[in-house]
Amino acid sequence: MKTIYVLVVVDTAGALASRSAIDNAYLVDTNGFLGSWQEGTPVLHTVCEDGDLVCWTVIPIASTGDVSIAGFSGAMLEQGVCRPTLQSSDGNPWLARVESRGQFVAFSYVLTLAVGGVQLSLNAQIKVI
Incomplete structure (x- = not known):
């Protein structure tokens, strides 16, 4: 079992101007090049195993x-x-904690962000292998 860190980086000014997190959020995780895919996009696919911990953190691009x-x-x-x-x-x-109970498939989720008091959403997935 391991801990996978997911970082969500948000262009808050862009998100508020467009009222969208889709073109203004960038997700990466600690799985590296051969682990997850679509890193640096708003639709990260995080690869994990049953029992892994996933830790999400969000930060703005501008301080x-x-x-x-x-x-x-x-x-x-x-x-x-x-x-x-x-x-x-x-x-x-x-x-x-990932608790797939033997299911080895991708599970989608919606991540809702509060950007300057406005709620914006984006879609991502965890894939249990």
Whole structure:
């Protein structure tokens, strides 16, 4: 079992101007080049194994931006595979254990961000191998 760190970097000014996180958020994780795919995009596919911990953190590109993770939803939670919980009062990090119960497939999730008080969402996946 390992801990996989997912970093969400947000262009807060761009997200507020366009009212979209899709073209203004960039996700990467610690799996490296041969692990996950679509890194640096808003639709990261994080590869993990049953029992791994996944830790999500969000930061703004500019030091003056205001962004936090507001929550998670989607199949990943609905199927009980991974249920992130907030670990600190400042909005970072969110942590969850992968509990796929033998299911080796991709589970989608919606990541909701609070950007300057506006909630914006993007879609990503964890893939249990």
